[in-house]
Amino acid sequence: xxxxxxxxxxxxxxxxxISILNCDYTNSMFDYFLWYKKYPxxxxxxxxxxxxxxxxxxxxxxxxxxxxxAKHLSLHIVPSQPGDSAVYFCAxxxxxxxxxxxxFGTGTRLTIIP
Amino acid sequence: xxxxxxxxxxxxxxKRQSVAFWCNPISGHATLYWYQQILGQGPKLLIQFQxxxxxxxxxxxxxxxxxxxxxxxxxxxxxxxxxxxxxxVYLCASSLAVGKRGGSTEAFFGQGxxxxxx
Numbered sequence: 001x002x003x004x005x006x007x008x009x010x011x012x013x014x015x016x017x018i019s020i021l022n023c024d025y026t027n028s029m030f031d032y033f034l035w036y037k038k039y040p041x042x043x044x045x046x047x048x049x050x051x052x053x054x055x056x057x058x059x060x061x062x063x064x065x066x067x068x069x070a071k072h073l074s075l076h077i078v079p080s081q082p083g084d085s086a087v088y089f090c091a092x093x094x095x096x097x098x099x100x101x102x103x104f105g106t107g108t109r110l111t112i113i114p
Numbered sequence: 115x116x117x118x119x120x121x122x123x124x125x126x127x128x129k130r131q132s133v134a135f136w137c138n139p140i141s142g143h144a145t146l147y148w149y150q151q152i153l154g155q156g157p158k159l160l161i162q163f164q165x166x167x168x169x170x171x172x173x174x175x176x177x178x179x180x181x182x183x184x185x186x187x188x189x190x191x192x193x194x195x196x197x198x199x200x201x202x203v204y205l206c207a208s209s210l211a212v213g214k215r216g217g218s219t220e221a222f223f224g225q226g227x228x229x230x231x232x
Binding site: 004006034036041042043044045046049089091100101102103104105106107 | 118145147154155156157158159162169170205207209220221222223224225226
């Protein structure tokens with residue numbers, strides 16, 4: 001049962017353009033969402049997060065949007081840079097219920113074309 | 115600030131052999147996680163510790179996997195005996211995890227141990 005889904009295994013974007021990565025979830029108890037970035041042979045690195053009480057969180061070039069009614073979140077990267085090429089994982093947890101456990105999606109491989 | 119340390123980085127073993135992985139979390143982090151990441155999939159939680167107590171091990175195959183976190187700091191994950199399907203990257207992560215309603219933070223991951231079972 002895949003509770004967090006990233007339906008696009010890969011995405012290619014021109015340098016300087018906007019990258020939009022999508023994530024859907026099915027568990028209504030999830031109340032905290034995170035994006036992690038992973039380079040080859042390294043562990044995932046935290047990028048940005050959003051609580052369910054918000055619908056948008058911004059950090060520099062990265063913005064995460066949350067649509068609770070649709071159970072959908074997206075990560076926007078603008079402008080995209082070659083160093084952004086990596087695998088991006090969406091993750092969710094049910095912190096209000098005392099559960100710190102992260103449930104991950106399968107990842108989207110982002111390639112920025114120079 | 116030193117990150118999460120894991121060893122070894124790579125391990126190749128034959129099926130039915132045993133293997134152990136070690137993790138040293140970020141100093142002061144009470145919560146420690148072991149994740150299994152099979153190629154092409156997202157990380158899957160195997161076990162979560164809060165200090166030296168187990169919080170969640172519902173997805174740990176307990177007939178062959180075991181983990182401990184003595185003294186609430188370092189942790190080891192063991193597989194005995196290994197199967198071919200155990201080939202994966204084993205990721206250790208830690209977080210401050212202040213409490214149920216507190217300002218708990220995101221998890222920080224180590225580089226992982228890539229296990230190949232042949």
